[in-house]
Amino acid sequence: MLEEAQGVVAQISGEDIAAAARYLAAGLCMGIGAIGPGIGQGIAAAHALDGIARQPEMEGALFRTMIIGQAVAESTGIYSLVVAIVLLFVV
Amino acid sequence: MLDHLGEKLIARVSIGDFVVRFDLITIIMSWIVIAILVGLAFYLRRGLRQNIEEKPNRIQAVLDALIDVLQEQLLSNFISTSLARRMFPFISTLFLFVLVSNWLSVIPYLQSPTQNLNVTASLALLVFFTSHLLALRRKGGRRFLKGFIEPYPFMLPINLVSELAKPVSHGFRLFGNIFGGTLLITVVSAMIPLVLPVGLTIFFGLFIGLIQAFVFAVLAVAYINLAVES
Numbered sequence: 500m501l502e503e504a505q506g507v508v509a510q511i512s513g514e515d516i517a518a519a520a521r522y523l524a525a526g527l528c529m530g531i532g533a534i535g536p537g538i539g540q541g542i543a544a545a546h547a548l549d550g551i552a553r554q555p556e557m558e559g560a561l562f563r564t565m566i567i568g569q570a571v572a573e574s575t576g577i578y579s580l581v582v583a584i585v586l587l588f589v590v
Numbered sequence: 591m592l593d594h595l596g597e598k599l600i601a602r603v604s605i606g607d608f609v610v611r612f613d614l615i616t617i618i619m620s621w622i623v624i625a626i627l628v629g630l631a632f633y634l635r636r637g638l639r640q641n642i643e644e645k646p647n648r649i650q651a652v653l654d655a656l657i658d659v660l661q662e663q664l665l666s667n668f669i670s671t672s673l674a675r676r677m678f679p680f681i682s683t684l685f686l687f688v689l690v691s692n693w694l695s696v697i698p699y700l701q702s703p704t705q706n707l708n709v710t711a712s713l714a715l716l717v718f719f720t721s722h723l724l725a726l727r728r729k730g731g732r733r734f735l736k737g738f739i740e741p742y743p744f745m746l747p748i749n750l751v752s753e754l755a756k757p758v759s760h761g762f763r764l765f766g767n768i769f770g771g772t773l774l775i776t777v778v779s780a781m782i783p784l785v786l787p788v789g790l791t792i793f794f795g796l797f798i799g800l801i802q803a804f805v806f807a808v809l810a811v812a813y814i815n816l817a818v819e820s
Contacts, residue, residue: 563663567812570805574759577766584773 521590525583532579539572613706620703623690660685663804667811669819677814680720684713685807692768692799696791702799705769707761714761717810721817728818756813760806767802771795 547565551558599614634649660682668674688704695702703709726734738749771794779787
């Protein structure tokens, strides 16, 4: 039985471990990287809603500014997406 | 199942020792976008030949509405009306090109040109050079260079990095959104080939495409504003 286990261990090459680490890293990168933009966009949307509730006639301008702010807040999430894509397909 | 992912049709043109590589699919799709925009422009222009006193026909009304929306949404962000008037063709063309590019992926067998980083990066560089050349012409060389050492001279590296980070994030944002959406649709279609990909395509292709085209144009306006006024 020990010999069998040793055979299995011998079959796992360094490339397999590197591939496993890549997939794990891509998942972690996307998961942790999405926390910040999620919170940031939520805060932006919440305050825009506050503003619209207070002054409904300003809805157009508030919505536009909210979208821009959210798009800027999203860029760190996009960076982590790019890093994850590079990890999965390029490295 | 997903082995075809990342396959590209690359054309190589060698000039002496220097090899230039072209992504043929992206180039063809960009030309399709250009053909759609130019064709629409020529087609819609025929509806405009009439007196001002006449009642506007349908094409005229649609174009008026389009120009109104673009002016209201994009131009109201400019710091001055003269700048807005001057940059309106550039910004609205940028918006329409990115919008049609993003929406192209809804049609089967067609790809968005914007899911290639080279396209979005070149558009972002276009905005970068436009904003700085405009700032150079408006402010003159001395004041333009002085803008980089404000508020203190030792802030120069920070200012340079923040200027250079703008086109990078501008290009990556559009690329990441469109490419991420396409990738998600491809992976989900391979797992669940029924119904769900249709909704995802509509959401990512039409909704996110519109939002991102708008964001790209508005950020271009914001960068030009920042470069010109600061």
